[in-house]
Amino acid sequence: RNxxxxxxxxxxxxxxxxxxxxxxxxxxxxxxxxxxADDETIIIDRExxxxxxxxGFRNLALANYMKSFGNLNHAPDLALGVYFHxxxxxxxxxxLALAGRFLANGGKNPATGHSVVSAERARRIGAMMLTCGHYDGSGDFAFRVGIPGKSGVGGGILAIVPGVxxxxxxAPGLNANGNSRLGSIALERLAKMMNWSVFSP
Structure with missing residues (x-):
C-alpha cells in the first residue's frame, strides 16, 4: 500500500x-x-x-514473500527486473526537480499546461510523500522540514512545496534511516528560511 x-x-x-x-x-x-522533465537525455544506468x-537478495525475498500471498501477478524475477531498472x-x-514540478502545480505541467494527474491525485501523492517518503525517518523529516519529500538511497531527495x-x-552520505544527511539539513534550513513548512503558523 506504500x-x-x-x-x-x-x-x-x-x-x-x-x-x-x-x-x-x-x-x-x-x-x-x-x-x-522534458529531457530525452535521461537514461537508465545499466551498471x-x-x-x-x-x-538485491532482500528484494528477491520480499518479492517471493508477496508472491506467496498473491500480491504479484507476474513471476518475481520479472517484476524485479522492472524494479531494478x-x-x-x-x-x-x-x-529531477523538473520531473516533479507537476506535483507542485496541482497535477499540471506548468510549462505546457497539460494535466499529468488530477489535482486530487497530486494532493494524495504529496500527502504520501510527507508521511511515507523517507522510510523510518519520515516523521522526523516532516517535523524538521515540513514539506512533502521523497528520498532515495542514492542520496537524492525530491521535495515539493505545493503551489510554489x-x-x-x-548528497551521497546517508543517515541511519537511509536518507541524505546533508540534503535533509539543506532542505530544513531552506524551508525554515522561506517559512515553507506546512506546520508553520
Whole structure:
C-alpha cells in the first residue's frame, strides 16, 4: 500500500508489467520520466541496474514473500527486473526537480499546461510523500522540514512545496534511516528560511 518503500515499489513494477514485456514496461517508465522533465537525455544506468540485481537478495525475498500471498501477478524475477531498472534511472538535480514540478502545480505541467494527474491525485501523492517518503525517518523529516519529500538511497531527495516549487538536492552520505544527511539539513534550513513548512503558523 506504500509505493515509497521497496515492497510497494515492487508491486507497482508488477502492475506496470500488465500486458507488456519487461523491456516494454521499462521503456514506458523511462519515457514518462523524460516527458515529465522534458529531457530525452535521461537514461537508465545499466551498471547500476546490474548491481541492483546482483545484490538485491532482500528484494528477491520480499518479492517471493508477496508472491506467496498473491500480491504479484507476474513471476518475481520479472517484476524485479522492472524494479531494478526503475531504481537505476540516472538524473541530475535539475532533471529531477523538473520531473516533479507537476506535483507542485496541482497535477499540471506548468510549462505546457497539460494535466499529468488530477489535482486530487497530486494532493494524495504529496500527502504520501510527507508521511511515507523517507522510510523510518519520515516523521522526523516532516517535523524538521515540513514539506512533502521523497528520498532515495542514492542520496537524492525530491521535495515539493505545493503551489510554489519543486526542489531536488543530492548528497551521497546517508543517515541511519537511509536518507541524505546533508540534503535533509539543506532542505530544513531552506524551508525554515522561506517559512515553507506546512506546520508553520
Amino acid at each position: 509505493p515509497f518503500i521497496n515492497a510497494g515499489a515492487i508491486v507497482i513494477s508488477d502492475i506496470l508489467l500488465a500486458g507488456h514485456q519487461p523491456r516494454e514496461a521499462i521503456g514506458e517508465i523511462l519515457r514518462f520520466i523524460q516527458f515529465l 547500476v541496474a546490474a548491481s541492483e540485481r546482483a545484490t 526503475h531504481c537505476a534511472i540516472a538524473m541530475s538535480c535539475r532533471q 516549487a519543486s526542489l531536488a538536492v543530492w
